[in-house]
Amino acid sequence: MRDLALFIVEAKSAAYVGGGGTSPPCRPASHDIGYRRGCWRYLDSYFGGTDFLGQEVVWKEDQPVWAMNYYGRILDPGLIDGAAAGAVIKEALSALYRSGRFLGGFNYSVRQYRYADESNDDINCFLGIERIYAGAKEVYRLDYHGGIVRP
Numbered sequence: 272m273r274d275l276a277l278f279i280v281e282a283k284s285a286a287y288v289g290g291g292g293t294s295p296p297c298r299p300a301s302h303d304i305g306y307r308r309g310c311w312r313y314l315d316s317y318f319g320g321t322d323f324l325g326q327e328v329v330w331k332e333d334q335p336v337w338a339m340n341y342y343g344r345i346l347d348p349g350l351i352d353g354a355a356a357g358a359v360i361k362e363a364l365s366a367l368y369r370s371g372r373f374l375g376g377f378n379y380s381v382r383q384y385r386y387a388d389e390s391n392d393d394i395n396c397f398l399g400i401e402r403i404y405a406g407a408k409e410v411y412r413l414d415y416h417g418g419i420v421r422p
Contacts, residue, residue, distance in 0.1 A: 282313035339417030
């Protein structure tokens, strides 16, 4: 389980947050970002842009072992747009991943925004909410859930 958690942090750091190379779409109109190391493979595949829906999957030796689904959206386009939200998320998640984890809650300030993530810290089965605030107003939200995949 420890190897899986370390690989997930490594892959997430290298993929979207790290500006990793995109892969050809695995489904019509999807945006795909993959990462590989040894027997491990990761794919983040999503649809949309400002408002988006996606899934991350990790395979070990070509068998799916972990997955996460997510839906993110801009709640107040007058206070934040997709580009600004993406920049806040990348900066905050880079700091989180440097701590060696991706679950368990996290708060981080980026310019006039506050990034807040709430989740349980169980890689086996988790549920979380990622938010961006401008002052006290929630302007962006992403709901996510996932866990271990067993045959």
